[in-house]
Amino acid sequence: MNTITRAAFIRKGSVFAVSVALLGCRHPVVSGHTPECQTTDDILGPFYRADAPIRTDMRVAGDLGAVLIVEGTVYSDDCVTPLSGALVEVWQADGTGAYDTASSDFRYRASLVSGEDGAYAFNTNLPGKYLNGSQFRPSHIHFQVTAEGHRTLVSQVYFEGDPDIAADPWASSAAAEARILTVTELDSGELLVNFDIYLVLA
Ligand SMILES: [Fe+2]
Numbered sequence: 083m084n085t086i087t088r089a090a091f092i093r094k095g096s097v098f099a100v101s102v103a104l105l106g107c108r109h110p111v112v113s114g115h116t117p118e119c120q121t122t123d124d125i126l127g128p129f130y131r132a133d134a135p136i137r138t139d140m141r142v143a144g145d146l147g148a149v150l151i152v153e154g155t156v157y158s159d160d161c162v163t164p165l166s167g168a169l170v171e172v173w174q175a176d177g178t179g180a181y182d183t184a185s186s187d188f189r190y191r192a193s194l195v196s197g198e199d200g201a202y203a204f205n206t207n208l209p210g211k212y213l214n215g216s217q218f219r220p221s222h223i224h225f226q227v228t229a230e231g232h233r234t235l236v237s238q239v240y241f242e243g244d245p246d247i248a249a250d251p252w253a254s255s256a257a258a259e260a261r262i263l264t265v266t267e268l269d270s271g272e273l274l275v276n277f278d279i280y281l282v283l284a
Contacts, residue, residue, distance in 0.1 A: 118159075118161075119157075119159070119161035119280045120159055120280045120281070120282050121227075121235055121237055121260075121261070121279050121280045121281070122237065122257040122258065122260065122261065123235065123236055123237055123257070124224075124236065124237045124238040124252055124257075124258060124261070125236075125238070125252055126224070126226070126236045127224060127238075129173060129181040129183060129224070130171075130173060130224065130226065131173065131183070131188065131191060132171075133193075134171060134172075134173065134188045134191035134192050134193045135188055135191075135192065135193065136192070136193045136194065136195065137192045137193075137194075137204075138192070138194060138203060138204045138205065139204065139205045139206075140172075140174075140189075140190050140191070140192050140204060140205065140206040140207075141205055141206060141207055142176070142189055142190070142207070145176055145177050145207055146176070146177025146178060146207065146210065147176075147177035147207035147208040147209065147210060148207065148208045148271070148272070148273050149205065149206075149207060149208075149271075149272040149273065150205070150206050150207060150208045150272070150273045150274075150275065151203065151204075151205050151268075151272055151273065151274045151275070152172075152203065152204055152205075152206065152223070152239075152275055152276075152277060153201070153202070153203035153204075153274070153275075153276055153277075154201070154202060154203075154276055154277040154278045154279060155196070155199065155200040155201050155202070155278050155279070156168040156170065156196045156200045156201075156202065156227060156229065156278075156279045156281065157200060157278065157279065157280045157281070158229075158232065158280075158281060158283070159232070159280060159281060159282045159283050161280055164196070164199050164200025164201075165196060165200050165229045165232070165281065166196055166197060166198045166199070166200055167195060167196060167229070167230070168195070168196040168200070168202075168227055168228065168229035168232075168279075168281075169193060169194075169195060169227065169228040169229070170193070170194040170195070170196060170202050170225065170226075170227050170279070171191075171192070171193050171194075171225070171226040171227070171228075172191070172192050172193075172194070172204065172206075172223055172224065172225055173190060173191040173192075173223075173224045174190045174191075174206065174209040174222070174223045174224060175190065175209045175210050175211070175212055176189065176190050176207070176209070176210055177207055177208070177209075177210045178210050179209075179210035179211045179212035179213075179218075180210070180212070181212075190206065190207075190209070192204055196229075206223070208221060208241070208273065209221045209222060209223060211246060214250070217246070217249050217250065218246045219246065219250055219253075220240050220241070220244040220245075220246040220247045220250050220253050221240070221241055221244055221246075222238045222239060222240050222241075222253065223238065223239050224236075224237075224238050225237045225238065225239065225277075225279070227279055227281060229281055231283060231284055232281040232282060232283055232284055233281065233282045233283070233284050235279065235281055235282075237261065237279075238252070238253075238258075238261065239261050239262075239263050239275070239277050240253045240258065240261060240262045240263065241262065241263055241265050241275070242262050242263060242264050242265055243265070244262075247262065261277075263275040263276070263277055264276075
């Protein structure tokens with residue numbers, strides 16, 4: 083982690099917190115989320131598979147797409163209490179836009195468990211795109227997050243600047259606006275996004 087990048091995230095978060103305070107919203111920590119902080123739902127899609135292996139690196143040697151680091155923290159719906167032991171399932175298309183729907187390798191699929199501080203992180207490659215009718219879906223990663231006492235979240239994240247967001251009915255919806263993530267390019271050339279997850283009590 084580049085400390086400059088970390089500082090940039092903190093600065094961005096501070097600016098957003100101020101704007102939220104001016105709007106009179108209830109919680110100060112809302113980056114990427116509804117005014118109440120809870121992460122919004124998105125469609126599950128047809129490619130979910132249960133029981134992906136627990137791993138923090140989904141990269142496949144030789145595959146396409148820039149290396150992407152995803153990190154974040156899982157919180158309860160008071161917006162500040164981190165949740166340890168949450169199950170974060172992620173899945174995505176490979177660099178060609180294809181999902182691994184059958185192999186025992188569970189390529190570009192992972193299960194993660196949030197740490198004591200609620201944090202999770204994984205490395206992958208930037209997902210490719212696939213057609214939905216005649217329109218490419220924007221690059222995205224699917225999430226399903228399960229934690230005791232909370233409603234299971236099914237959602238997706240998108241990436242700022244993706245030209246296919248505007249025509250995609252899910253990515254362009256108001257509910258998804260906060261899940262279009264800012265992409266930071268590190269000195270190493272790797273890409274970094276932050277996605278904090280705020281669950282709702284069951
Ligand atoms: Fe998808």
